[in-house]
Amino acid sequence: MRRKLVAGNWKMVASRDRLAELVAVNEVAGRLDVDVALCPPFPLIGPARDAAPQLDVGGQDCHHLLEGPHTGSTSAALLRDIGAAYCIVGHSERRALGETDAQVSAKAAAAVCAGLVPIICVGESAEQRRQGDAAVFISHQVCASLPAAVMPEHMVIAYEPIWAIGSGRTPTASEIAEMHHAIRGSLIRSYGMTAAETRILYGGSVNPRNAAWISAIEGVGGLLVGACSLAAADFVPIIEAAAAAGDAVPAAA
Ligand code: PGA
Secondary structure, eight states: OBOOEEEEEOTTOOOGGGGGGHHHHHHHHHHSSSEEEEEOOGGGHHHHHHHOTTSEEEESOOOSSSSSSOTTOOOHHHHHHTTOOEEEESOHHHHTTTOOHHHHHHHHHHHHHHTOEEEEEEOOOHHHHHTTOHHHHHHHHHHHHSOSSOOGGGOEEEEOOGGGTTTSOOOOHHHHHHHHHHHHHHHHHHHOGGGGGOOEEEESSOOTTTHHHHHTSTTOOEEEESGGGSSHHHHHHHHHHHHHTOSBOOOOO
């Protein structure tokens, strides 16, 4: 059994004034039995860590190589060096720019190699769900996006249906349970039973009103939160709801 993880994705927030929101988030993270991470834009990772020492910090992307002449890119090794613990890879907003499963897998491998825990994002489109193939698609996408030769306890998967991100729409509880079950099955087929406790987060329009029932779904190991991680008034109750739901109980695959 693992503590739940609530990760905030600040995406391209444009001002360091946002850091003021972290005072209350830091307080709740230190008090409750839950892991809390924040993934701000790269220039705010160090300041966020200093402002909120009870949180882990992470990047939103990394290069698949640890060093070299790649202008504009950030290395997982540097993220680790400045104190990051996590790195999101394969977010659908980056996949939409052309990032492939193979590139996501290489980035996840680089993150693990540098000592970070990758948060590997997967999720089906609205069209795939309409066609009824969401669970089959997700099983393939998980397999293709995972790094080889990595212990499954060194990574986190985030199930984020593309159509739920930023839309205010979420799947039903049984749809989330079904997709988490499919992802767990893929992990166990790839890595064996050691993957039984890999945390699988849900992400996509998580807010203070739905965080409790989503966190209580069997197999949900935490939440990846975009818009509602920006203000303490939203993020704190989400963290409280995840903590109240207790440890992550893996769904049987
Ligand atoms: P959202 O974003 O919570 O704003 O839907 C989630 C994400 O993109 O990770």
